[in-house]
Amino acid sequence: MSASRRPDRRSPGFSAWLSHAFRTDPADRPAAEDAISRLYALLGEPPPSFTWVPSPAAAVPLLPPPQALSPDSLESRLANRAAALRAQRRGTTLEARQTIRDGVAGLIRAAIPAPLGLHWYGQHDAYWVPPDPDDPEPAAWATLVRSCGWWWPRQGACVVTERPLALRFDDGQRLHSATGPAVAYPDGWAVYAWHGTRVPPWVIEDPTADRIDRERNVEVRRCAIERLGWPAYLAQAGLRPVSLAPDPGNPGCELQLYDLPEQHGETPSRLLLAVNGSVERDGTRRRYGLRVPAGFDHPLDAAGWSYGLTGAQYAGLLRRT
Structure with missing residues (x-):
């Protein structure tokens, strides 16, 4: 399902690059595995074994317990190289960072209560990965933006997620759906959002004055009233x-x-x-x-x-x- 969004106002090429962050077609698994293997090779590591999962939440049971990373661990070395590439990145708009990193990846991350450890976002790294780079290292990162969802590199193994089946937005580029999940993954795991605010499923699917009055979170309560509509809320609440x-x-x-x-x-x-x-x-x-x-x-x-x-x-x- 295609995502509705307001295009970035920079060049058409830059806007097209950012559109990878909103893709909902199946991942290109061979391309993603090849790119990750190339990043491992740059660290002097052999290709890892790959496990594909249908959503970020499905990755949690497969991840080792979080622990302090030593400077020479694979995760630390890869993070340092990625940080150096990000420091060289120029020209990414604040709007792109807010929309992709905070407004999409941030809401998905917030819906998973478990610790995720060090990971990268694949398509949702589009806001900092340069499009069509000439150097092999950033080229591997660019391939991952085009090819897959989130991924977790570990020593000898890597967990990679499919892209979502659906990403739905309002006219302001905020995750939003008044009829169902704003983000939906192939295994049924989903994130509900109302104009950029993450909400429980009942807010979208079955808002009632009674549920609203019991809700302690002010923002969730506000979203639920807007979803139900003020006339209906006032009538139901008496x-x-x-x-x-x-x-x-x-x-x-x-x-x-x-x-x-x-x-x-x-x-x-x-x-x-x-x-x-x-x-x-x-x-x-x-x-x-x-x-x-x-x-x-x-x-x-x-x-x-x-x-x-x-x-x-x-x-x-x-x-x-």
Whole structure:
């Protein structure tokens, strides 16, 4: 399945190179094994035995227990050579690093609670590996970007993963899917994400007000409400407005203040529902909710408090963001 993404704004060739990070076709196993064997040879090591797995999570049971690496270990020597190549890399955009390293590889890594030890990302190393290098060493790394997913080199053995079956993004190049996993691997292992935030599967597949109210993570709760939709959340939760008022900082929009049921161990609070003053990439304005102290009875006072202002001061704003 192809990934939807906004192209990098540099040269067409650079954009095409970065597109390898988002490939979802099967790995080229012979090319990957040949490239890894060439990297071993540069360290004076014979080709390793290869074990292919369908996802990064599937690699965990096959990895030896994490341990401190000696400077002369294969992993340390390979890491030092890779670090030297990365130091020579120039021109990688911040956008590419954020999108590939943090926004894709980072979310996949965060979904695996077990330690992974020293490893490389194959296709997700595209943000630092140069395209089409002339030297044999960076050429081997470039082949891995084109050929496979994550890989773990160890003495005499190497574990390599397939590429994902699906990578799904929103218009802002963030991992996102409102209908299923944002990342899916051949063995069924998956990562769910809502506009770049990793979430539990229920947030996408079955969000309910009850589950949302039990969720302790504020970001997950926010994503789940957006997935369910504010009208549905308010109806399911049985929340009724305490008071409503036009938003002077956002003409044409309304501030809504709701009572919230008391949660065990939490300070009593109310919910201020507002509309973002800034326009999203798709031209819409996002509704969002803020927890405010329970002592506020008027939405202008609650909105002012969120900006460090009084209600009267907030009422004098020309436009907020």
